[in-house]
Amino acid sequence: xxxxxxxxxxxxxxxxxxWADECAAKDSTYFSKVAGSxxxxxxxxxxxDSRVSPAQLFNMAPGEVFVQRNVGNLVxxxxxxxxxxxxxxxDHLKIKHILVCGHYNCGACKAGLVWHPKTAxxxxxxxxxxREVRDKNAAKLHGLSADDAWDKMVELNVEAQVFNVCxxxxxxxxWARGQPLSVHGIVYTPGTxxxxxxxxxxxxxxxxxxxxxxxxxxxxxxxxxxx
Ligand SMILES: [Zn+2]
Numbered sequence: 001x002x003x004x005x006x007x008x009x010x011x012x013x014x015x016x017x018x019w020a021d022e023c024a025a026k027d028s029t030y031f032s033k034v035a036g037s038x039x040x041x042x043x044x045x046x047x048x049d050s051r052v053s054p055a056q057l058f059n060m061a062p063g064e065v066f067v068q069r070n071v072g073n074l075v076x077x078x079x080x081x082x083x084x085x086x087x088x089x090x091d092h093l094k095i096k097h098i099l100v101c102g103h104y105n106c107g108a109c110k111a112g113l114v115w116h117p118k119t120a121x122x123x124x125x126x127x128x129x130x131r132e133v134r135d136k137n138a139a140k141l142h143g144l145s146a147d148d149a150w151d152k153m154v155e156l157n158v159e160a161q162v163f164n165v166c167x168x169x170x171x172x173x174x175w176a177r178g179q180p181l182s183v184h185g186i187v188y189t190p191g192t193x194x195x196x197x198x199x200x201x202x203x204x205x206x207x208x209x210x211x212x213x214x215x216x217x218x219x220x221x222x223x224x225x226x227x
Contacts, residue, residue: 023061034063042066043089045082045161046101047073047108051190054101058195066095072108072157073101074129075164086170096180098165101195102158103188109153113141133160158185158198166208175204183208 023030042065044054054060054067068085075082089095102109111123112130130153134141137156141149162185165171174181185199202208 030061034061038063038066038093040064040066040089040093041096042099043068043085043095043097044099044101045069045073045075045085045165046099046188047071047103047106049103049106049190051105052101052103052188057101057188057193066093071123071126072106072112072130073103073161074108074126074157075100075161075168076129077164077168083168083170086165086168090170090174090179090181094179096182098171098181098183099186100158100161100165100184101186101188102154102161102198103190104151104154105190106154106157109157110150112157113149113153129160130157133157136160154187155198158187161185162199162202166202172205172208175208 020031040063042058042060044065045068046052046054048069048071054069055062055065058065066085066089068082070079070082075086077083086098090098108123108127108130111119112127112134115124115127115131117124117128117131133156134153137152140156141152144152162183165183171181171183181203183202184197186195187198188195
């Protein structure tokens with residue numbers, strides 16, 4: 001079978017038409033009300049994994065969530081893409097919530113756990129931040145089974161990326177000027193479709209101060225993961 005045999009986008013376009021028709025049939029303003037501008041309350045930062053579709057997870061319509069995705073739901077101040085999303089949504093759209101969403105069975109977190117640092121490929125470079133999280137938390141991962149270590153790595157990675165969001169100059173400046181903004185750490189389970197809250201909402205400098213001092217215990221529902 002050649003690429004030409006499989007390049008036809010008709011099935012996708014037909015599915016799109018069906019979806020658009022169904023949405024418009026339920027609500028005639030479904031698309032027109034967001035066509036000219038957007039005012040989402042949420043910025044979602046998540047993994048690019050195909051099993052995790054943010055608007056679907058929360059049953060949200062177009063215009064309700066601004067999305068930044070990458071391999072491993074990483075937040076780095078060296079990543080202009082992520083920082084641009086953060087700046088645009090916080091400074092201009094005035095979003096109310098930043099959701100950092102990890103997911104169990106995350107390939108990036110597994111790679112960060114087990115790949116050798118010299119593994120070839122661009123992905124290995126990208127996940128170096130995951131490897132750093134692993135190394136900083138080696139004591140918490142030590143002695144766990146492979147599956148438990150993978151789950152723990154997912155959670156530790158979310159905590160680290162929440163830290164990075166709170167430490168960013170964009171979020172720090174928003175809190176300094178009194179802008180209402182909360183940062184959340186959540187985890188999705190592909191096998192159930194359910195999201196759980198991993199870190200209590202961080203709503204300002206006071207909360208963030210504790211976080212930035214690595215005093216995470218009081219923020220976490222799953223304190224055993226931070227022992
Ligand atoms: Zn992933």
